[in-house]
Every structure is written in structure tokens, then in C-alpha cells.
Amino acid sequence: MSELSVVGQRVRSPDAYDKVTGGKGFPVNVRLPGMLHGKLLRSPYAHARIVRIDTAKAEKLPGVKAVLTPSAVPQIKYHSVFFAPNLDPGMVRDMLILSDTVRFAGEPVAAVAATELEIAEEALELIDVEYDVLPAVFDPGEAMRPGAPQIWEHAPNNVAVNLSFGFGDVEQGFKQADYVFENTYQTQRVHTCYMEPRVCVVDSDRQGDLTVWSSTQHIFGLQEKLAFALGLPISKVRVVKPRYIGGGFGGKLDLGYIEPVCALLSLKSGRPVRIEQTRYEDFITTARHPVKVQLRTGVKKDGTFTARYAKSILETGAHATHGAVVLPVHGLMGFLLTYRCPDVKWEGCAVYTNNMIGGGFRGYGGPQGAFAVESQIDEICEELKLDPIAFRLKNAHREADPHPFNPNFTLSTYRLDECLKRGAQEFEWSKRQSAGSGSGTKKRGIGFACQPLWVSGCVGFPGIYEHSGAIVKLNVDGTADLSIATVDMGCGQNAVLSQIVAEELGVSADAVRIAYADTQTVPFDAPTHASRVTYSAGNAVKVAAGSARKRLLEVASQLFGASPDDLEVVNGRVRLKGSRAKEIPIAEVVELAGAPALTLGLEGNQRTPIADKGTILGTSSLAPASNPSPATAEFVEVEVDTETGEVRPLRALFAHDIGRVISPLGAEGQVEGGFQQGMGFALMENLVFDSETGSCLAGDFLNYKIPTAIEMPGEIKSLFIESNEPSGPFGAKALAEPCLIVPAPAIANAIYNAIGVRVRELPITPEKILAALGKL
């Protein structure tokens, strides 16, 4: 690897100072003059038709400026997902801003804007709604049975989408097997728990042009979906990029109800309207889809896969917005492509119920797949007395193999084997005892899981947006402004992208500033999602910075009387390659390009030739061909209290091949945060609903517990197995999602190792442990 000066350094996030002194840049802080406060009236019923809505009293309440009911709302069916075009045929369009049929408890039926929040709340109570309550169904298995309540006309048996894909002939493969294993695994509904609530402010002008501030993960997606749902041309909607948002993790990756409702309330009242969701509303807005995965796996005696079959039933809730896409990502990346096997088949369906809508959540179908696949491998190894690491090494794809899905690519960097071997060594895997062999009531166990291939987007799906673009502009003080649509939701995007620009320009990281951006001023960028920013947006900012540097050197070349190709930029100064004889700060070159004349010391007065006049900048807009996969392995040690059923993760080690590490501090933070989310998924988090009424029973942090500082393990180590991905910016690949995908199966496997019993349903609560031990 060549010498790099900014990439790979432990640089600070450019927003950290601002955030640690209060963080003014969060969208929740946006206030406009004359702003109204909006509020949604939500249905108490899980399935009902609205017979009549009477808003007369509410409208008369002093301070109320606009009221919205389904009849005043465009009835354009849309899909709310940000990363696919509106008309993509793979997407189910079943959303309406306000509909006269509600399909989950909490679906909005009306909205109000008033001068004060309290008045808006009071107005909601004055709205009289008459419902015709319909039979509801909350369990996907029941929903598919004949005679179950039908939630949508377009979906017989409540099946929103049915899919299948595979390679080879799976039945033939099972004939080759020495053993066939069949197991079923079930995951639960969990919430992203971003800490900043979903919020937006929408303003409108006399021409009906809208300006939107929102806690979104994607300004262009929001612009597109909002315009579509409102029946407006896209040019009527401008979305302002938040400087950063308070977490998202996929949970802010779709058009909510609040943005279109605020837009309509603003158009009606002529004033800006703000809606901020309560925590309860946030809990019923987005969740990871529960999936039941039935696995049938054929292996040879030595552990070689001969056939793999899976059937996944994904519960999509009342709408199939994300569910229709999570399903194939889950099937493909979470199951089909994970290991080498000649005969593989996956079938899956997304099933409607009258529960809340599922949404994006870091891993997008992966955690559900990995829990099944990686748990079952452990079960197979236990049964056949094979080493789980050797088993995976035998079946894993290898570096330089063709990409299993996209034959135009190879796995040019793919160090899963090294992740497994070095991880095992560091974690002292060889000291693992046989399952359940410990004595005493508190038993310890070691477990392991990996995510062989993973990026949830950009593997060549034709309908998914993947391009990124950037503008890099040099300033007369030698700094650079980076304009890009990418939203920083806390994963350090602003830091990583500034580092890449700095490295490419030859300046220090703090000489790069992230500029204001909105959908009018910057090129399109796909969302902050799918572990794509470092790689895809990283490549875009690198190209933009590279072209700014090229221009810089062209202008500078006259000062050196040399060709631009003979120049370089080091530490913010231009010089002849390898020579320190003469160095000119970037600032001087930028000024030269902008100024009619300049005094340049030894050379005396020089004029800028007309051809060199202008701002020095570079732009880009490009789509990566693929997003090369990272490889991830995780080892964990747990302690299980066999009297109480409690599980305590004691320590964990991650080994990752993420290409070159751009920001080590950020990468470690991603791993540790990913573990917290994965551990919550494994052991405690469960967004439960009343099985009679469909109302959420866990809509606060008291009933929906996420791991706190005392539940986290004593240590989490990150081992980065650095490779140099040729297509990545400075050799980098992705990181974000796998950190959360692997903990659940690793913990489940560690629990098995501790107590010798297997729990195949998440979360693995103390009750389930005690039941499995026969103590309940």
C-alpha cells in the first residue's frame, strides 16, 4: 500500500465539537417564523373502515389553522421506500397518506395544524370518527389460512409477495447428502431505537413550492416519494439536508406519514408546519420484520454442503413497503449466497397482517437469515462432531472466486479465512469446552458466527439507486468545501468522506468542511444505507476531489513552468514531484485562479491567463458497478445463570475484512454499537403487540429494553484484517451492517455451548432458557 497521510488516521469527527456542546444541527431544532404544530389522529382499531369523520368542532377551536381528513388528501398509492424508483415493478404500492380504511392500530386517520401543540392535541379530541370495525389478523400463519380476514384485495391469502430463486437441482443435492438436517428458526419484531425522534418541518410558498426539513436518511428519496404521493412534479419539492441526524439505522429510510401530512397542512394554511413524533409513535412507525426460516440442509460426512433449502415467511404488517424488498435481500444475501453449494433453493413470502408496518433496520433481512443459518451450522457441527470453524472454511467462498451472484465480478478481496483463523487464535477458541460441561449454576460458553458475504444493496439489483455525486470546491484560504447529499446519521460519514477528500487533495482532514446541501444544489446520492457510504459515496467524493486537484495543478503549472503531470500536492502545498525546492500553498493557487493579478514573490507580478480564471472545483456523479463484500466473524463468551435463566455476554471479538480502514476510531465505534444492537436482538428486545387488539404493548423504553452500559460485556475487541480492495476508495470496503448481523447467532451458539440446550426463537429470554432446561 502506498503511503497515506489522512486515511487510516484516528481523526475526529468534524461534527463532534458541535455535538458535544449541544448539537445545533439536528433537524429536531428547526423552527421557522409563523410555524404551526401538527398532530396526527391515529386509529385505535387494527382494521376498520371509516364511515364518517366530523371535524367541525375541531376546526372551530381558536388556534386551529388546518384540518386534514382522507377526503382532502390525494389518493395516490405509493411505496414509501427511498432507494427504489417510484415505478419500480418490484415494489408494492399500497400506501396512502390518509386512507378511509385503516389496517393497523395507530394508522393515521386525520391531522390538525394549530398555533400551539397543546391546541392541536385538544383539536384531535374534538374530531369525531365513526368506525366500522373489521375482523383483524395478527399472526402470519393464521393470515395465510383460508377464511382469514383479507387485508388487501390485491393479496389473496394475505400474501403480498411470493419469491423463489436458486442454483442447480436441490432434490438431486439432497440425494448426495449423508445427512439431512431440518430446523426452524423464528425472529421477532425489533425497533431501531434511534434517539432523535422522527420530525419534519414543511413550508410552502404562494406558488405551492415546498421546502422540507426532515430527520431523513435520504433527501432525494424523500423528495421523490413526497412529490409522487402528493401528485406534484419533483421540482415542486426541495428537501434540505440535515447537518446530521440523531441515529437512523434504517428506521428513517422511508416516507413517513408526517412529511406528506405537513406538506398538505402547510399548503392549506399557508404557513410552515412541524410534526415531531412521540416515542410511542416512533415505536409503531418502523421495525425489523419477524421472519420464520425453515432450513433443510444436506451435508456429507466431512461437512461439505450438498444441498441447501430454505423457506422464509416474513411478516410485513399492514403494508408491504419495505417487506417486499427485505424479503429478496434476506433470501439472497442472508441465505443463498452465504456459502458454496452446488444445489441451493430459497422460497419466501411476505405476509400481510394487521400489525404495524415493518421497515428498514441495519442488516435488512440479514439478521433473520444469519440467526437461522449460523445457528444450524452449529447444530450440524455438534451432531457430526465437526469443528465449526473448519466447517465454515470448507464451505466458504474464497478470495478470487467469481462473485456468486454477479458473474461480472470476482471477490477480489475476501479474507474470511483469515478472519476465522486469526479471530479464533486471539479469542483462544481452542480452549472451548464441550457443550454444557461446566459445573456450578453459572455456566460459561463460547460461541461463534460469521456473515460470509454481505452488503444489502448494490449487488447489481437493477431497480435500486446506487449512484453518488459530489462537488469539491477549493477556497482562497486553502480549505475545501465538500457538497454531497449523503446524510450523516452518526456512523461517521462526514468524517470518512472528509478524510477521503483530504487524502486525494493532499490537505489535512480538518481543511475539508461539509457544506450546506439540498436537493437543488448537489448531485443525486443514494441513501445512507446498505453499508454503502464509505465505498460508493467514498468513490464519488474521491473522483470529485481528484478532478479539483487536476484543475489545481493545471493552474499551478504556470507557476512552475512545468507540466501538471509533474506536480503533486503534499500537506496543502503544490510542488514538483519529490522536490522540496519550491512549494506553493494551495491557497495561493486558488487565489491566482480567481484574481486578476497577484504578487508572487520571486517571480514578481504575474497575470492569470484567462483560460485559468475561475473557481477551482471538481464534480462527480457515478454509480459503482458493485459493492464488494466485507467478511465478518464474531466470537463471544457468555455466562448463563441456570437458576434465573439470565445470560450475560462477557467478552466479544470481531474479526473483519473491510478492506483498508479509513477511520479506525469510527470503525471500532461501529463494531461496538453493532454489538449492542445485535445483543439486544438476541436477548431482550421485543416489540410486542396485544394479540387481541393489535395495540403496541412495548411503546416505551421501560417495556422495550435495550442494552444499557451495565449489560454490555466487559470488552469488545475489533480485529481488522486489512485488505486493499482495488475498486474501493483507497482500498476501502463496507462495514456497518454485519456488526449487527452476527451477534445473535454467536450468542445463541455460546449459550448452547454453556448449557447444552438450543433456543431457536429470539429473543432468548430467561424464561426460554429455563423452559429449555426443563425448569419451567
Add this chain to the structure above:
Amino acid sequence: MKQLLPISLNVNGDSYDIAIPPWRTLLEVLRENLGLTGTKKSCLEGQCGACTVLLDGKPVNSCLLLAVEAQGKEITTIEGLARDGVLHPLQKAFVEHGAIQCGFCSPGMALAAKALLDRNPNPSEDEVRHAIVGHLCRCTGYFQIIEAIRDAAAEMARKDVQA
């Protein structure tokens, strides 16, 4: 007409005289009346710690406290932690250690940590974990926050010795 109650608050050494409906929480008053948006609002039910401020040096959830009850006390918000443009050692350590990802929990965390170090300048890792147990962070997994707090404690001890 709403009944407004005149109150006076001392926030970060400045005094504010305002008139509010008596049921307003300190959190709402800080954010909406005084424009001090550093104090964060996340659950509104005392379950996440994002809205933590110091009241006479003790951490409280400002979403559960009526503004009226904060009269006569010294209120410290995140805006008051840095003095004369110089970051508090805790803030500096948060930045250096990567303890801030999305940053939404950071103001509450930093103030809880300040209260801890004020009463226990040399906390063990366990004591740090317990001090921030009421503060939810969904981004960091807490490790870099814990390291930052312990590092700030060490740094402050070094400065004390020098002084």
C-alpha cells in the same frame, strides 16, 4: 386565556425572567422559551436520559421536572459546560475517544459524567457504567463513552496535581 406564571430561572449563570403555563417542564422551557436546544428530548418519560441537566450539580431528567420547581436552583445545561470557549475535559475526551456518533445522547451523558466526577474524581469502570445506566445510547455500545469519562478523570487529576 391561559394562566401564565412568572418565573425566574438561573441557567448556566444567566438569569431569565419568563412567564409560562405552570405545567411546562424544564425541558420544554429550556428548548422552547430559552432556545437552549442542547438539552435533548427523546422519550419524555424519564427513561432515556437525553434531557439530563444538572440542578445544583445533581443530574435530573428535565422532562420530568416542572420548570417552576427549578426556581432558585443553579441549572447547568450542556451549553454551560464549556467555559469561555474552552471545552470541559469531559467534552474534549468525548471528542477524542469517538464517544460521539450521532451525538443525540451526548449532552445528557456528558452532564451525568460531570456529576459523577464532581463527587467521585477517580471512578472505577464499574462506577462509570452505573453512573450512565439511565442514559441510553443506540450508536456507540458505550465503550468509547466509558473510556472518555475515565480518561477525562485521569486528565483532571493530572491538572489538579500540576495546580
